[in-house]
Every structure is written in structure tokens, then in C-alpha cells.
Amino acid sequence: MDLRTYIVEDNATIRENLIGTLEELASIKALGWAETENEAKSWLAGNEGQWELTIVDLFLKQGSGLGVLEACRGRNPKQRVVVLSNYATADMRKRCLQLGADAVFDKSNEIDALVEYCIALCEAPRPGA
Structure with a gap:
């Protein structure tokens, strides 16, 4: 069963590569994407129960x-929210976790960890399954 995922990333190349990689390796289904904070907040508010994972760039x-x-x-x-950023410093990780992020991944060297995280979510039991 695919993990219904929403992507918040303004770099089209990174976004397309991320979606392709996660769809192939981690069984995610991209529901859509946003390039701005307001677009993301609007979509998330209008689709409250429709997503299982949101991946957010800072x-x-x-x-x-x-x-x-x-x-x-x-x-x-x-529902899980994770941060994927090039700015995953110790202070920023702490701030993201304080704001409710479930995990923080560095774009430059933790993509494999993000894939593993998504696979674990796909394999976890879900209500109604």
C-alpha cells in the first residue's frame, strides 16, 4: 500500500528527483506539492485527512x-511530517522537532535514511488495513 505523501519543496529538480526516488524505492504516492509556505498551508488545511506523510524543505x-x-x-x-533540508544543523534540527517534526534529514547525506524512514512507515500497520 502506497504512503500518501505531500511534498513542500521549491526546487523543481530536487522535487522531481525526490518524488521519483521515493515512489520507486519507498512506495510513496505523491499527492501533490507546493513551492511556498502559503500554498502548502492551504493544501494541508483543505486535505486534512488525505495524507500520511508530508516532507518539508525549510x-x-x-x-x-x-x-x-x-x-x-x-x-x-x-500523520507524519519530516524535514528535508540542506540546513539541518543541530540547532535547526532541535527547532524543527520543537515545532512538531517527526524527523529531520539532511539533503546532502541522509537521503538513504529518509528512504528507510518511508519504508518503515509503509510497513507499519495502518488503521483499517
Whole structure:
């Protein structure tokens, strides 16, 4: 069963490669994507129960991934939000976790860990399954 995933990433090349990689290796189904904080917040608010995973970059064309994290604070406990950023410093990881991120991955050297995370979510029992 595919993991219904929403992507918040403003770099088209990175976004397309990420979606292709995760669809192939980790059985995700990309529901859509946003390039700005406002687009992401609007989609997430309008599709509250439709997604299982949201992957968020911190630096966006408008706004910040931190605002997207804040908007996800009231999500269903079964929904996961992870950060994928080139700016995954110790301080930023701590801040993201404080804002409710379930995990933080560095784009430059933790893509394999993100794939493993997604695979583990796919393999976990889900309600109604």
C-alpha cells in the first residue's frame, strides 16, 4: 500500500528527483506539492485527512518550512511530517522537532535514511488495513 505523501519543496529538480526516488524505492504516492509556505498551508488545511506523510524543505520561494511545521501541529497522530533540508544543523534540527517534526534529514547525506524512514512507515500497520 502506497504512503500518501505531500511534498513542500521549491526546487523543481530536487522535487522531481525526490518524488521519483521515493515512489520507486519507498512506495510513496505523491499527492501533490507546493513551492511556498502559503500554498502548502492551504493544501494541508483543505486535505486534512488525505495524507500520511508530508516532507518539508525549510527554505521556500515564499515563507518558510517552519511555518508549514507549525500549521501541521494539530494533525492526526498517525500523520507524519519530516524535514528535508540542506540546513539541518543541530540547532535547526532541535527547532524543527520543537515545532512538531517527526524527523529531520539532511539533503546532502541522509537521503538513504529518509528512504528507510518511508519504508518503515509503509510497513507499519495502518488503521483499517
